[in-house]
Amino acid sequence: LKASGEVPLTSFGGGTTPVAITDQQVAGQPVQMKFDLTKGNLAILTDLTDKISQARGLWEAAGEITGLTNDITLKGSVNIYNGEIESEDIVRHISGLNAEIILSNKDIVFDRWEFRSGNSIVQLSGRLGLAGFNVKTYNLGLKNISGQRLPISLNYLAIPKSTIFKRALATPSYAEIDLDLTLKGPAPNPTLGGFVELSNARF
Numbered sequence: 387l388k389a390s391g392e393v394p395l396t397s398f399g400g401g402t403t404p405v406a407i408t409d410q411q412v413a414g415q416p417v418q419m420k421f422d423l424t425k426g427n428l429a430i431l432t433d434l435t436d437k438i439s440q441a442r443g444l445w446e447a448a449g450e451i452t453g454l455t456n457d458i459t460l461k462g463s464v465n466i467y468n469g470e471i472e473s474e475d476i477v478r479h480i481s482g483l484n485a486e487i488i489l490s491n492k493d494i495v496f497d498r499w500e501f502r503s504g505n506s507i508v509q510l511s512g513r514l515g516l517a518g519f520n521v522k523t524y525n526l527g528l529k530n531i532s533g534q535r536l537p538i539s540l541n542y543l544a545i546p547k548s549t550i551f552k553r554a555l556a557t558p559s560y561a562e563i564d565l566d567l568t569l570k571g572p573a574p575n576p577t578l579g580g581f582v583e584l585s586n587a588r589f
Contacts, residue, residue, distance in 0.1 A: 415455050421462075423447040428469050428483075436474075443469030449489045456518035460489035469501070475541045475558075477503050492516050496526070505534035508565075524576040526569045535562035535585060543589055561587035 428441040449462015469483030482502040488495040492515060499510040509531050515523035530536055543559035567580035 413456050416453075417455055417458055418450075418452050420450045421447065428466070428471065431471065438471060438473055440472040441470065443467060443483060445469070454518075458516065458518055459491055460494070460516070461491075462489040463487060464489070476538050477536070478539055479503055482507075492522075500531075504537045505532065506530050506536040507532035507534075508536060521573045523572050524569045528565065528567045528569075530564050530566070535564050537562050540589075559587075559589040561585070561589075 424446055426445040426447070428443040428445060431438045431441040444467040445465065447462070447464040449460065449464075451458055451460055453459045464485070464487040466483055466485040469480070469485075471480040471483065472478065473480070480501045480503055482500070484501075485499040486497045487499070488497050494514040494516065496510050496512055501508055507530070508528065510526065510528050512524075512526035514521050514526070537560070539558040539560050541558045544557065561584045563585075564583040565581065567578065567582070569576050569578055571577045
């Protein structure tokens with residue numbers, strides 16, 4: 387299968403998985419799938435959401451999913467190389483995005499996930515435990531590891547420049563943040579911990 391776009395995406399795979407309207411109809415049914423995606427480009431993100439205006443960078447994925455719909459086993463990996471993303475909100479520019487996501491048994495492991503924005507370097511680490519195709523447990527950490535604060539902007543907290551044309555003449559709220567956050571515990575109620583520090587903020 388070759389999907390055309392800004393950069394062609396070549397994929398090979400096969401297998402079986404049940405499809406139904408309700409979860410009850412497929413619970414406990416066998417799943418066997420293999421996939422091998424090569425030469426992927428992050429430009430596909432612009433087709434998936436209007437929040438991303440530009441994206442580029444290589445991504446690849448290979449692995450297999452076996453077991454039952456409510457008790458799957460994963461094997462494989464997903465890799466991103468030197469990604470760049472321009473967003474319309476929050477983190478406007480991401481560069482140097484490099485990631486290695488390991489699919490291991492019943493876990494999705496973020497073995498390496500880092501990106502740059504401004505002078506900051508942000509790292510995501512940890513794992514998601516699965517029960518079937520649903521997240522069962524969280525053990526994630528998100529941390530600024532550079533010592534330089536991360537610039538963010540928030541469109542939904544726009545600052546009006548005019549009392550008459552509030553929506554037309556407005557700029558996003560802005561701040562520079564330092565963060566060290568964790569998300570741990572069972573779904574659907576994990577515990578959020580850590581801190582976020584703001585500086586040079588305008589709201």
